[in-house]
Amino acid sequence: MxxxxxxxxxxxxxxxxxxxxxxxxxxxxxxxxxxxxxxxxxxxxxxxxxxxxxxxxxxxxxxxxxxxxxxxxxxxxxxxxxxxxxxxxxxxxxxxxxxxxxxxxxxxxxxxxxxxxxxxxxxxxxxxxxxxxxxxxxxxxxxxxxxxxxxxxxxxxxPESQFDIFTAISGSSPAYAYLFVDSIARAAVKNGMNKDLANDIASQAVLGSAKMIRDTKEEPWTLINNVSSPGGTTVAGLVNLEDNGFISTVIKGIDATIEKSNDLKK
Ligand SMILES: NC(=O)c1ccc[n+]([C@@H]2O[C@H](COP(=O)([O-])OP(=O)(O)OC[C@H]3O[C@@H](n4cnc5c(N)ncnc54)[C@H](OP(=O)(O)O)[C@@H]3O)[C@@H](O)[C@H]2O)c1
CATH class of the missing domain: 3.40.50.720 (NAD(P)-binding Rossmann-like Domain)
Structure with missing residues (x-):
């Protein structure tokens, strides 16, 4: 062909x-x-x-x-x-x-x-x-x-009716993933680590975590539970992220992306 x-x-x-x-x-x-x-x-x-x-x-x-x-x-x-x-x-x-x-x-x-x-x-x-x-x-x-x-x-x-959702969670989300990696790395800088090294470590963590979801086919929440020891550091960070509306902030960002794509079609 x-x-x-x-x-x-x-x-x-x-x-x-x-x-x-x-x-x-x-x-x-x-x-x-x-x-x-x-x-x-x-x-x-x-x-x-x-x-x-x-x-x-x-x-x-x-x-x-x-x-x-x-x-x-x-x-x-x-x-x-x-x-x-x-x-x-x-x-x-x-x-x-x-x-x-x-x-x-x-x-x-x-x-x-x-x-x-x-x-x-x-x-x-x-x-x-x-x-x-x-x-x-x-x-x-x-x-x-x-x-x-x-x-x-x-x-x-x-189906083509789902292309706008796909475009938001696949086409635009690389930018959101970069933002997440940058935010983690910036927190490391705030606490005294070099930014290049922090970028490398944060992106490796995100890469490995994405691979865990794809390879194990586990629900992300199961994997979250697996790394959250009772009374430990990870759950303390999770509770703080959620206190600040992490999940709803991400969902609103994706909603805005889909809405903009609908507006552009009009
Ligand atoms: N970039 C992304 O992340 C992305 C993601 C998903 C889908 N897309 C889609 O993929 C398509 C290509 O995107 P791209 O980022 O590769 O664009 P690009 O880098 O601008 O490449 C398009 C190329 O085609 C040339 N071209 C324009 N009209 C032509 C014609 N009549 N005949 C032959 N060549 C022509 C352009 O020349 P000129 O520069 O002179 O116009 C340019 O060299 C777009 O439709 C875009 O919507 C892009």
């Missing part, structure tokens, strides 16, 4: 680098195009993939067409190349907020469409990636796209 990326920005570069380093697909089978020649030339030099002469040249050569440009450019590219996209090709969009129906509206009827919502953690191959598709996508194409994107993170197949 030939894979084409329209747009060679931050996301496409990270995804293509991850996919090729995991040898999920050969560089000979990957095409890329961008308005900026220097970006595609750099990816060709680094990864050996093919540089397409234009978006239409890329579309002609690809079975899976990954749209990795901004939402406005995405609808323009699709409209401009509608006649080249037949029902044997699958359009895979990562454009934030661009619904499947809006993509379908630019294409011929029955065109297979997959919408993905990745996050910036594709760079470290630990992204959360939501996936939804229309009824014209073949089992083979769906399997291929899941395998490609599972190589740079974890794919969650979701």
């Amino acid at each position: 030939k894979l084409g990326f329209i747009g060679a920005g931050k996301m496409a570069s990270a995804i293509v680098t991850g996919i090729l380093s995991n040898k999920i697909v050969s560089a000979d089978d990957v095409f890329i195009s961008d308005l900026h020649q220097e970006k595609v030339d750099q990816l060709h030099a680094d990864l050996g993939l093919n540089v397409a002469q234009s978006n239409s040249d890329l579309i002609k050569q690809s079975d899976l067409i990954v749209i990795a440009v901004g939402p406005g450019a995405a609808v323009q590219v699709l409209s401009d190349n509608k006649d080249l996209i037949n029902s044997k090709k699958t359009v895979v969009s990562i454009a934030a907020g661009l619904e499947v129906s809006k993509i379908e509206a630019r294409l011929n009827a029955n065109t297979p469409v997959i919408r993905l919502m990745p996050n910036i953690n594709v760079i470290v191959k630990e992204a959360g990636i939501a996936l939804t598709s229309n009824e014209y996508v073949s089992d083979d194409a769906l399997k291929e796209v899941k395998a490609l994107f599972n190589s740079v993170g974890t794919v969650y197949e979701l």
